[in-house]
Amino acid sequence: MNVKKAFCIILLFLVLLSAMAFVSADDDKQYSIDQAFIELTVGSDGLLHVDEIYDYTFQGTFNGVYRDIPLKEGESITNLTVNAKGAYPVVKVTDEAGKKHVQIYLYADEAHTQKISNAEVYIYISYDMENTVTLFNDVAGLQYKLWGEDWDVGIDALTAIIHLPGNKDNIYFLNPQEYNSTSFLSNNTITLTSKSIPSGEFYELLVLMPLDDFNNATYAKHVNENGKEQIIHNLEESVNGRNLWSISYIVLGLLSLISPIVAIIIYFRFGREPKVDYDGIYEREPPTDDAPAMVNALIDNTHDIGTPNMKGFEATILNLIDKKVFELETRRDQNTDLTELFLKLNRDKTTGLAIHENTVFDIMEMFSDSHDIVNLSNLNNDLSYESNAKLFMEEFKEWQQDVKHEYLDSENLETYFNAKGSKFMKVFGIAGLVIGIIIFILGLLTHLHNGIFAIGGGIVLSVFSFIVIMLPNDIFGQWTKKGRLFYLKWKNFKKFLKDNSLINEHPPESIVIWKKYLIYGTALGVADNVYKAMKLQEKDISGFDDDIFLYHHYGGYYMMHNAFITGESAATPSSDSGGFGGLGGGSGGGGGGAF
Numbered sequence: 001m002n003v004k005k006a007f008c009i010i011l012l013f014l015v016l017l018s019a020m021a022f023v024s025a026d027d028d029k030q031y032s033i034d035q036a037f038i039e040l041t042v043g044s045d046g047l048l049h050v051d052e053i054y055d056y057t058f059q060g061t062f063n064g065v066y067r068d069i070p071l072k073e074g075e076s077i078t079n080l081t082v083n084a085k086g087a088y089p090v091v092k093v094t095d096e097a098g099k100k101h102v103q104i105y106l107y108a109d110e111a112h113t114q115k116i117s118n119a120e121v122y123i124y125i126s127y128d129m130e131n132t133v134t135l136f137n138d139v140a141g142l143q144y145k146l147w148g149e150d151w152d153v154g155i156d157a158l159t160a161i162i163h164l165p166g167n168k169d170n171i172y173f174l175n176p177q178e179y180n181s182t183s184f185l186s187n188n189t190i191t192l193t194s195k196s197i198p199s200g201e202f203y204e205l206l207v208l209m210p211l212d213d214f215n216n217a218t219y220a221k222h223v224n225e226n227g228k229e230q231i232i233h234n235l236e237e238s239v240n241g242r243n244l245w246s247i248s249y250i251v252l253g254l255l256s257l258i259s260p261i262v263a264i265i266i267y268f269r270f271g272r273e274p275k276v277d278y279d280g281i282y283e284r285e286p287p288t289d290d291a292p293a294m295v296n297a298l299i300d301n302t303h304d305i306g307t308p309n310m311k312g313f314e315a316t317i318l319n320l321i322d323k324k325v326f327e328l329e330t331r332r333d334q335n336t337d338l339t340e341l342f343l344k345l346n347r348d349k350t351t352g353l354a355i356h357e358n359t360v361f362d363i364m365e366m367f368s369d370s371h372d373i374v375n376l377s378n379l380n381n382d383l384s385y386e387s388n389a390k391l392f393m394e395e396f397k398e399w400q401q402d403v404k405h406e407y408l409d410s411e412n413l414e415t416y417f418n419a420k421g422s423k424f425m426k427v428f429g430i431a432g433l434v435i436g437i438i439i440f441i442l443g444l445l446t447h448l449h450n451g452i453f454a455i456g457g458g459i460v461l462s463v464f465s466f467i468v469i470m471l472p473n474d475i476f477g478q479w480t481k482k483g484r485l486f487y488l489k490w491k492n493f494k495k496f497l498k499d500n501s502l503i504n505e506h507p508p509e510s511i512v513i514w515k516k517y518l519i520y521g522t523a524l525g526v527a528d529n530v531y532k533a534m535k536l537q538e539k540d541i542s543g544f545d546d547d548i549f550l551y552h553h554y555g556g557y558y559m560m561h562n563a564f565i566t567g568e569s570a571a572t573p574s575s576d577s578g579g580f581g582g583l584g585g586g587s588g589g590g591g592g593g594a595f
Contacts, residue, residue, distance in 0.1 A: 029060030031594045033153055038146050038160040040205075044213060046220025048129040048142070053122060056594070061117040064089075064105040065594045067125060068150060071099055074131045074221060086121035088112060133220040136227030140209040140220070147194070147203040152594070154198040157181075162190040162205065166213030173206040173235060206235060259432050259464050263425065266476050270421025273474075274481045278488055282496040285513060286520050287489035292319055293356055294407040296523040298416060298483070299490045302472035305422075306413045308403045310564050313396065315523035316360050317560065321548050322515050325349040325361060328547040328556070329373070341556050345372040356402035363395045376556055379563040389570035396567075416483030421476035425468055432465030494524045503533040515548050527552075 037053040056065060069077060077100050082091045087106040094101045106121060108114040134141050146160050164170050167188035174180050174192060179201070183192035190207070197203050208228065214220065288295075296312030298305060320326045321343075329342040345368055350361060367382055368374045383389050408416075440458025479487055496502050497517060514534060521530035531552050550556075 029062070031056060031058045031060075031062065031153070033057075033151070033155050034157075036147070036155055036158045038158065039163075040142075040144065040160070041163040042133060042142060042165055042207075042209070043219070044165040044215050044217070046130075046133045046135070046214060046217035048132045048144075048219075050125075050127055050129060052125040054125075056121045056123060058116055058119050058121065058594070061115050062106065063115055063595050064103065065123060066104065067102040067123075069100040069102070069127075070148070072132075076130045078128045078130065080125070080127040082126075083124040084121055085124070086119055087116050089123075130219045131221040133214075133217070134227070135211060135214060135217055135220045135222050136225060137223075138211070138226045139228040139231070140211055140214055141207070141227060141231060142209070143204065143206045145202050145204045147197050147201075149200050149202040151199055154196060154201070156196050158194040158197065158203060160190075160192050160194075160205070162192075162207065164188040164190070164207065164209055164213070166210060169210045171208045175204050175206070175235075175239060176201070177239070179203050206231075259428075259461055262428060263464075263468065263476075266421050266425055266428075270418065270424075270476060270478050273479055273484055276481055276485045276488070278485055280489065280492050282499075282502065283489050283493035284496060285493075286516050287493055288486070291354065291356070291403075291407065292316060292519050292523040293403045295490060295520060297403060297408055299487065299494070300523065300525050302474065305417050305419065305473045305477065306404065306408045308400055310396075310561075310568070311525050312403070312523055313360065313399060313564065314560055315519055316357060317364075318519045318522055318548060318551070320353075320357060320360060321551055322519060323349060323353075324547075325353065325357070326364070326547075328550055330550070341376040341551075341559060343374040343376060343556075345374070347372065355406055356399055359395065359399045359402050363392065363399070366391065366395070376559045376563075379559060380566050383563050383567035384570050386570050389567040392564075392567045396564075414480075416480060416486060417474070418478045418480065419473060421478060422473040423477075425471075425476040429465045429468035432461050433469065436460075436462030436465055490524070493520070494526060497521045497524065497526045497533075498529050500529060500533045503530075507533075511546065515546070518548060518552065 034055045034057055036055070037051075039051040041049040041051075043049065052067075054065075071077065080093060080100070080102070082089060082102060082104055084104070084106060087108065088110050090105040090107070090112060092103040092105070094103070102125065104123065105112075106116045108116050108119070132142065132144065134143075147155065147158055162172075165188070170185060170188070170190075172183075172185060172190055174183055179194045179197050181193045181195045183190065190205075194203055208231065292315035293308045293312040296315060297308040300311055301307055301309045317326065321328065325346055327344040327346055329344055331340050331342065332338075333340050343364065345361065345365060350358065353361070364374055365372070367379060367388075383392055404413075413419075436458045438458070439454050440462060443454030443456075443458055474487075497520075503517075517530045518527060518534075521527045534549065534552075
């Protein structure tokens with residue numbers, strides 16, 4: 001062995017020894033929070049005063065600790081102070097997204113030159129919180145995490161005292177219940193102690209108080225609706241749900257191995273597609289003359305075959321523009337010098353329309369003025385209002401049912417697609433995902449060595465089940481021969497529309513076909529590709545001044561699409577009281593650690 005090789009081996013050996021020493025030294029550095037004391041004072045003005053004391057034990061040398069206090073929308077913290085016993089603190093407070101970050105450097109000497117080492121330190125944090133107490137029309141409520149799930153370590157015991165503004169008709173709940181040790185209410189004070197709370201778990205207080213206990217509550221959040229019944233309902237649902245999971249210990253990790261077998265059986269029983277006499281590469285023209293909404297329901301909405309989506313709705317609007325039921329108008333805004341887009345509703349052209357087309361006309365009529373004109377530039381703003389959005393979504397669902405009734409009721413849909421296998425696998429996937437998560441959690445919570453098998457099984461089952469849920473319906477469902485031929489031809493037509501080079505090589509000779517490209521391209525989700533191809537061909541083809549082309553040219557498609565997406569979002573806003581009372585939804589909590 002030469003000297004160079006020997007030197008390299010010795011150097012490698014020294015590096016490994018250093019790494020082992022570093023790991024060993026790092027293992028010697030640890031800390032714990034032996035106990036915590038939380039005192040809450042609810043003022044009659046709605047202000048919540050919080051005092052926190054944490055008993056830290058450090059083994060090894062540390063720079064300090066930090067505390068993250070979450071802030072829900074509208075909440076704020078004032079008068080924050082920090083002190084320490086057993087060390088000299090230097091405090092840095094920063095406002096971060098959705099939380100207050102308190103960084104506390106701890107020193108062993110007053111001159112702040114020596115870090116703390118092998119010490120017991122008490123940290124005192126005090127602050128006021130605004131808009132944390134909520135006043136409903138029938139009750140006042142405080143939902144507050146006494147211990148948050150974001151602490152780096154667990155705690156051996158927590159003690160809390162809560163002072164309420166009044167001493168009558170107060171009701172309180174502590175959850176999760178498995179961490180309750182002792183608690184009682186005396187006059188206007190709740191006193192409680194908890195059992196050991198592991199890292200990653202929370203401990204939450206919910207207290208309901210009479211409204212009469214609050215006077216001029218300027219620091220409280222006010223919600224103009226009754227809350228007590230909904231809060232109790234949310235709490236019971238959350239507690240019952242947690243109890244349901246806790247009794248699921250009979251589930252075995254072996255289920256993760258059974259799930260793929262079940263999927264294979266379902267696929268061979270229901271998912272294999274029939275053979276059809278068709279080997280086309282692409283289709284240059286729409287394969288059938290079916291309504292765009294029907295094509296959309298069968299081809300584009302792969303996760304609910306037979307139900308049209310918003311693209312089908314937008315394609316129907318384009319089709320009505322082509323039929324002159326909607327006429328395009330443009331106006332120049334003198335103030336902004338921008339072109340505004342309008343749709344004129346032509347009632348004289350509604351005779352003979354299909355039911356779902358009449359529904360689209362009625363929906364657009366809701367947003368028209370007295371002259372039957374819809375300002376597309378303002379439609380997004382109109383649908384941002386919850387009342388308008390909910391009305392729109394109700395009518396949109398009615399439109400979906402109209403399409404299914406006209407073209408794809410259960411009997412007619414079965415001539416295209418057999419959904420038995422996909423329905424079974426959706427249920428199987430949801431159940432498997434829930435069970436997989438439970439198995440994974442149980443594996444994490446157990447102290448037995450074989451918990452690793454439950455963790456692995458839970459991960460496998462959860463991932464597999466999630467994939468099953470996300471798969472298109474036709475993986476485990478099955479097209480009929482008629483449906484398979486329909487599907488393949490329309491998929492090839494979509495492929496043709498997506499490839500601009502194919503359209504440039506074989507451009508349609510008729511403006512009528514270009515219109516169909518746009519209409520069906522919208523239904524299939526490739527309208528942008530068609531419009532780009534049109535712009536490339538515009539110099540060679542005259543007649544592109546038709547309303548359906550101008551609708552795209554002036555951004556009508558994007559205005560309408562964005563407006564409808566806004567309507568979908570605004571129709572399902574989060575309620576002020578909807579989550580109040582559910583486990584883990586309270587203020588406070590957060591966590592912290594040492595560094």
